[in-house]
Amino acid sequence: AQKVTQAQTEISVVEKEDVTLDCVYETRDTTYYLFWYKQPPSGELVFLIRRNSFDEQNEISGRYSWNFQKSTSSFNFTITASQVVDSAVYFCALLGAGSYQLTFGKGTKLSVIP
Amino acid sequence: EAEVAQSPRYKITEKSQAVAFWCDPISGHATLYWYRQILGQGPELLVQFQDESVVDDSQLPKDRFSAERLKGVDSTLKIQPAELGDSAMYLCASSAPRTGVTDTQYFGPGTRLTVL
Numbered sequence: 001a002q003k004v005t006q007a008q009t010e011i012s013v014v015e016k017e018d019v020t021l022d023c024v025y026e027t028r029d030t031t032y033y034l035f036w037y038k039q040p041p042s043g044e045l046v047f048l049i050r051r052n053s054f055d056e057q058n059e060i061s062g063r064y065s066w067n068f069q070k071s072t073s074s075f076n077f078t079i080t081a082s083q084v085v086d087s088a089v090y091f092c093a094l095l096g097a098g099s100y101q102l103t104f105g106k107g108t109k110l111s112v113i114p
Numbered sequence: 115e116a117e118v119a120q121s122p123r124y125k126i127t128e129k130s131q132a133v134a135f136w137c138d139p140i141s142g143h144a145t146l147y148w149y150r151q152i153l154g155q156g157p158e159l160l161v162q163f164q165d166e167s168v169v170d171d172s173q174l175p176k177d178r179f180s181a182e183r184l185k186g187v188d189s190t191l192k193i194q195p196a197e198l199g200d201s202a203m204y205l206c207a208s209s210a211p212r213t214g215v216t217d218t219q220y221f222g223p224g225t226r227l228t229v230l
Contacts, residue, residue, distance in 0.1 A: 004156075035218070043203055045157070045221035091156055100145065100209075101170065102219060104156025 002027045004094050006105035013082050014113050021077045021108045023092030031097035034075045039089040082112045116140040118222035120206050126228045132194035135225045139208030148181055148191050151203040196229045
């Protein structure tokens with residue numbers, strides 16, 4: 001069975017602060033894929049990043065960075081210098097190799113206060 | 115940029131009525147998914163199509179829900195009769211899987227259903 005845990009239900013930060021969203025996953029697959037999606041109030045799930053289990057390099061994209069640690073089964077997401085437009089619910093998701101069913105966490109609601 | 119289209123964006127209905135949602139995937143995407151997202155939860159898969167064929171509908175409540183993708187392009191999800199517990203966001207996603215590769219799923223804006 002696969003499971004994704006996002007322990008932080010809600011986080012509030014003041015604009016320009018850095019914030020890290022935690023994601024811990026469980027899977028028996030040796031090959032798997034991890035994702036982060038952003039869901040703004042409009043409802044659409046916006047794809048942010050995909051990570052393959054065999055590639056543990058961290059990634060940076062502008063103000064966003066992701067820290068994948070296979071040893072602790074974690075795939076954390078950091079936003080640097082947060083902005084009001086970052087306010088949304090962020091979902092971490094897991095996909096096993098050969099499977100098409102994404103397993104989502106319950107999401108973390110991020111509020112960035114001006 | 116190509117997007118997944120869904121309509122309507124919002125739907126309010128009374129229980130026992132029938133409702134239908136439409137999805138048009140990204141052009142060329144062979145795989146289409148319908149998810150249900152209850153408030154405060156992550157999306158959960160209802161049904162998955164590969165072209166016009168159902169690959170997985172194990173979590174679709176088949177007594178009241180039906181889904182079709184007749185020509186392997188756009189898709190319709192129907193609920194009949196709607197129940198109060200069906201109030202949720204219904205999300206459509208598509209991906210373009212290639213043999214041996216698991217592709218990223220791209221989501222549409224969703225249909226927010228309220229059953230009164």
